[in-house]
Amino acid sequence: MLLNRGCKRIKRLLVDYLENSLGESHAKLKKEEVQLVKGHLLKCHECLSYHDNLKEVLEKVRLLKDPELPDSFWANYVTNFRKRLEEESTLERNILPEYRPIPWQLKLPRLAGSIALFILLIGIAFSIYLPKKMKYTLPGETPDVEGYVWVHNGEGDLLDELEENPEAKEYLTMNIAYEISSISGDLPYENGEIEPLLDKLSEEEKDVLRVNLLRELRS
Amino acid sequence: MDKSDTELIESFLDGDEGSFNEIVERHKKRIYYAAYRMVRNHEDALDISQEVFIRAYKSMGSFKRNSRLYTWLYRITINLCINHIKKEPSYERVGMDEVVLESTDRWSNPRDSFESSQLNGQINQAVDRLPVQQKAVFMMRIFDDLRYKEISHVMGITVGAAKANYFHAVNKLREYLKDVVK
Numbered sequence: 001m002l003l004n005r006g007c008k009r010i011k012r013l014l015v016d017y018l019e020n021s022l023g024e025s026h027a028k029l030k031k032e033e034v035q036l037v038k039g040h041l042l043k044c045h046e047c048l049s050y051h052d053n054l055k056e057v058l059e060k061v062r063l064l065k066d067p068e069l070p071d072s073f074w075a076n077y078v079t080n081f082r083k084r085l086e087e088e089s090t091l092e093r094n095i096l097p098e099y100r101p102i103p104w105q106l107k108l109p110r111l112a113g114s115i116a117l118f119i120l121l122i123g124i125a126f127s128i129y130l131p132k133k134m135k136y137t138l139p140g141e142t143p144d145v146e147g148y149v150w151v152h153n154g155e156g157d158l159l160d161e162l163e164e165n166p167e168a169k170e171y172l173t174m175n176i177a178y179e180i181s182s183i184s185g186d187l188p189y190e191n192g193e194i195e196p197l198l199d200k201l202s203e204e205e206k207d208v209l210r211v212n213l214l215r216e217l218r219s
Numbered sequence: 220m221d222k223s224d225t226e227l228i229e230s231f232l233d234g235d236e237g238s239f240n241e242i243v244e245r246h247k248k249r250i251y252y253a254a255y256r257m258v259r260n261h262e263d264a265l266d267i268s269q270e271v272f273i274r275a276y277k278s279m280g281s282f283k284r285n286s287r288l289y290t291w292l293y294r295i296t297i298n299l300c301i302n303h304i305k306k307e308p309s310y311e312r313v314g315m316d317e318v319v320l321e322s323t324d325r326w327s328n329p330r331d332s333f334e335s336s337q338l339n340g341q342i343n344q345a346v347d348r349l350p351v352q353q354k355a356v357f358m359m360r361i362f363d364d365l366r367y368k369e370i371s372h373v374m375g376i377t378v379g380a381a382k383a384n385y386f387h388a389v390n391k392l393r394e395y396l397k398d399v400v401k
Contacts, residue, residue, distance in 0.1 A: 015389050054393045056400045061342055061361060061392065066252045077247050078240050081269050085276060 010040045010047050018055055224288040231279060239279075243272050246289060249363070250296055256358045257300035259343065267303060271295045286372060293363075294373045297355050304351050338399065345395035349388050356381055357388035 016029045017037045029037075041048045222230070222241070230238035250271055255264035274295050275282075282291055346354060355374065359365040365373070370381040 011390075012386070015386050050393075053397055053400070054389065057393050057396050058361075058389065060338065060396075060400050061346070064339055064342060066255065066362075074247065077251075078243050081243055081272055082240070084269055085273055088273060 006040065007044060007047055010037055010044070011050060013037050014047075014051055014054055018051070018058060225284060228279060228282065228284070228288065239276055242275075242288070246292055247272075249289065250292055253293060253296050253358070253363065254300055256362060257297070257355065258303055259347070263303060267296065267299045270299055287369075290369055290372050293359070293365075294375070297359075297373055301351050301355065341399050342396065345392055345399075348395060349391055352376075353384045353388035353391070356384040357392075360385050 013029065013033055014037065017034065019029075041051055222238075224242065224245070227238040227242050227245075231242070247268065251264055251268040254267040254271070255261065258264055258267065271292055275292060282288070346357070349357065352374065356370055359370050359373065360367075367378050367381045367385075370385075371378045374381065376384075
């Protein structure tokens with residue numbers, strides 16, 4: 001189902017909104033955003049139903065309890081930890097005496113071989129990572145995104161490439177918006193678009209954003 | 220007065236083995252349950268939690284004091300859990316029954332109790348369907364009440380990525396459970 005821009009923005013704010021209403025101590029929603037969500041929920045049944053469903057799920061999940069374990073389990077925990085630590089240490093001590101220093105005549109060829117292998121691996125790594133066209137996998141279940149990376153080529157390019165991949169775009173948009181809000185403390189969303197938010201950042205803040213996103217895309 | 224984590228670390232690094240016991244004593248429950256929520260198998264959670272303390276014991280010298288000890292232990296825990304889940308994607312999530320002393324059965328009516336445990340099972344299954352990173356972020360936020368900044372430290376991701384993972388986890392759970400929770 002296609003959502004209008006207002007509903008899309010509200011649904012993005014709902015997670016934080018619900019944390020506020022469920023008494024979470026560190027939700028970040030601002031007053032005007034709370035008012036915006038409240039006002040929208042009064043007139044949009046679809047978003048209200050989405051909100052109620054989300055709230056119900058979060059409340060039920062929070063009711064899940066960790067299973068309780070017998071006191072004897074906790075009482076013996078440190079003792080068992082020490083026992084295991086001792087076993088591992090004994091194992092290491094038993095293995096170590098078998099170690100014999102390698103004669104230097106044998107060390108040289110091995111060293112040369114290791115250096116050659118190291119250089120080869122560096123070469124392979126560069127041949128994989130240096131091509132102009134880089135491939136990234138976004139975390140989670142989002143599909144692969146190929147193309148020049150947004151962080152290298154200016155704000156527009158990756159977004160254009162992502163037009164045909166709504167799920168990946170949604171993930172990245174969310175990520176960028178949250179990054180912007182954590183850097184500048186500004187509203188996380190503005191009409192559900194990234195560009196107006198980017199305009200508010202200084203060049204220095206954009207650099208921080210690029211570094212953060214590059215690290216995230218590479219992870 | 221109880222020593223702080225930092226004082227215990229200093230004592231341990233000065234050779235006082237008892238200080239490490241105190242560290243284990245202090246953090247064992249949170250670390251065990253953090254592992255249990257991820258792998259949902261008692262034996263594996265016990266194994267992972269003890270491995271966490273063994274690794275901490277061996278590398279305490281490299282611990283950077285500007286972060287909280289718990290966050291560092293949590294980071295080791297989550298890494299071990301993620302490796303465990305990736306290694307054994309179809310791991311069996313049973314084994315608690317034999318060690319549980321007191322069930323969480325708070326309902327007097329057997330039918331309520333059955334329906335409640337059935338619902339809990341469905342919720343747990345839904346949480347298990349989440350991608351592992353989203354699941355870890357969700358668990359930290361919901362059950363450990365960690366801030367996004369702390370979650371980002373634990374996971375080695377940015378604050379924005381932590382928020383995005385949480386957002387996607389919550390919305391996926393809503394999708395998975397929309398017919399169950401009414």
